[in-house]
Amino acid sequence: MKAVVYKGKNKVAVEEVPDPKIEGPTDALIKVTTAAICGSDLHMYEDRSSASPGCVFGHENQGVVEEVGEGVTSIKKGDRVVLPFNIACGFCFNCTRGWTSACLTMNKKVAGAAYGYADMGPYRGGQAEYLRVPYADFNALKLPGKPGDEFEDDFVLLADIFPTAWHAAELANVKSGDPVAIFGAGPVGLLAAYSSLIKGAAEVYVVDKVPERLKKAQEIGAIPIDFTKGDPVKQIKEHRQSEKNLQQSFRPGEAEKLSGVMCAVDAVGFQAHAAEGGKEDPMQTVKWASQILNPTGSLMMIGVYFPADPGGQDEAQKKGLYEFPLGELWSKGISMAQGQAPVKKYNVYLRDLILAGKAKPSFIVSQRLPLAKAPEAYENFDKRGSGTGQDWTKVLLKPELDRSSKAA
Ligand code: NAD
Numbered sequence: 001m002k003a004v005v006y007k008g009k010n011k012v013a014v015e016e017v018p019d020p021k022i023e024g025p026t027d028a029l030i031k032v033t034t035a036a037i038c039g040s041d042l043h044m045y046e047d048r049s050s051a052s053p054g055c056v057f058g059h060e061n062q063g064v065v066e067e068v069g070e071g072v073t074s075i076k077k078g079d080r081v082v083l084p085f086n087i088a089c090g091f092c093f094n095c096t097r098g099w100t101s102a103c104l105t106m107n108k109k110v111a112g113a114a115y116g117y118a119d120m121g122p123y124r125g126g127q128a129e130y131l132r133v134p135y136a137d138f139n140a141l142k143l144p145g146k147p148g149d150e151f152e153d154d155f156v157l158l159a160d161i162f163p164t165a166w167h168a169a170e171l172a173n174v175k176s177g178d179p180v181a182i183f184g185a186g187p188v189g190l191l192a193a194y195s196s197l198i199k200g201a202a203e204v205y206v207v208d209k210v211p212e213r214l215k216k217a218q219e220i221g222a223i224p225i226d227f228t229k230g231d232p233v234k235q236i237k238e239h240r241q242s243e244k245n246l247q248q249s250f251r252p253g254e255a256e257k258l259s260g261v262m263c264a265v266d267a268v269g270f271q272a273h274a275a276e277g278g279k280e281d282p283m284q285t286v287k288w289a290s291q292i293l294n295p296t297g298s299l300m301m302i303g304v305y306f307p308a309d310p311g312g313q314d315e316a317q318k319k320g321l322y323e324f325p326l327g328e329l330w331s332k333g334i335s336m337a338q339g340q341a342p343v344k345k346y347n348v349y350l351r352d353l354i355l356a357g358k359a360k361p362s363f364i365v366s367q368r369l370p371l372a373k374a375p376e377a378y379e380n381f382d383k384r385g386s387g388t389g390q391d392w393t394k395v396l397l398k399p400e401l402d403r404s405s406k407a408a
């Protein structure tokens with residue numbers, strides 16, 4: 001079969017690889033209809049992870065069951081499914097508590113396993129024609145309808161970023177009436193803003209510098225903040241100070257101390273750009289978040305930080321050690337959370353929000369391309385569209401388009 005293979009820094013190729021097979025009675029084989037490229041793939045693409053050349057990428061996968069092992073009882077050939085990026089057993093200590101992101105049995109190296117990802121076990125990715133799914137009864141989420149229907153591009157976002165973004169809003173303690181700041185307007189940041197709005201946040205600020213992405217934030221009802229136009233902390237405070245009714249409702253002493261937000265999400269991670277100068281500052285968004293959070297607020301760092309970064313700017317950063325504004329966070333009593341999202345905890349409910357017409361996460365999708373176009377998709381998505389004059393926010397790869405162009 002054809003698959004997207006990592007070839008080394010800034011290079012992927014679409015190559016023939018051996019077909020996946022059923023390896024155990026609880027496996028299923030999926031014919032992939034849509035596989036998305038994730039911001040997480042870019043860390044590997046840019047050689048900022050331990051991924052080795054030869055790795056088949058792709059952890060956001062959806063398709064149709066082609067074959068099942070003899071022990072699979074709840075899905076059958078022809079069923080439409082989406083797979084959480086986490087591969088989980090369902091029976092270990094962490095899985096039974098809902099933390100499928102830290103499954104203890106599927107990866108010898110660390111807690112947690114995933115398709116096509118550095119350190120996440122021996123599993124190939126699904127940016128390919130077919131995918132092997134272990135423990136298919138537990139991992140596959142069954143979907144209604146037919147591939148290519150009106151929900152195809154919403155459902156595929158259930159593999160990772162919609163549940164991931166929901167998890168970020170959940171652990172940032174977003175509740176109705178809260179003011180929220182999201183750093184990063186990539187797919188995860190935009191959907192964290194969207195999730196916060198669905199949860200009833202009063203106002204949601206989204207900070208980034210890519211105009212096309214900020215425009216999307218505005219379109220869903222968030223307030224876009226371009227950090228190249230000035231300190232985002234100051235911009236958010238000024239915006240809140242301009243809200244007369246809010247200001248009039250404060251008691252003496254409250255206005256300054258509640259000038260920020262109660263909930264913040266870092267949807268950028270260790271490759272954050274510094275405020276100025278175009279270089280990286282892995283702690284930039286965490287610093288801004290610590291400044292804009294009100295006392296007793298919450299910070300969720302959903303953006304990735306690895307234990308090792310070959311491209312780190314000094315020896316500490318290469319070991320995943322960062323200068324962290326702990327003093328400010330501690331003295332404000334900020335609750336903090338981080339880590340990989342346990343997709344299965346949320347994907348059923350989010351599927352049903354989509355089916356009920358209450359969520360349409362595919363507003364972030366910018367391209368739908370055949371697998372063969374993966375090299376140019378990676379190149380443009382990696383630049384966040386910069387210089388192309390086009391929006392490259394979320395790219396979906398569709399092996400079906402390769403098949404139909406071959407047939408034509
Ligand atoms: P992305 O790379 O498309 O988006 C990141 C955005 O951050 C870009 O638009 C960029 O312009 C912006 N940015 C850079 N520096 C910034 C700064 N200082 N302030 C504000 N914005 C800044 O990626 P994505 O797909 O949205 O993913 C975002 C992060 O979430 C990545 O680190 C990804 O690996 C991670 N992620 C985590 C999980 C999880 O389970 N925890 C799952 C999926 C993705």
Ligand code: ZN
Pocket residue numbers: 037038039040041059060085160161
């Ligand atoms: Zn992803």
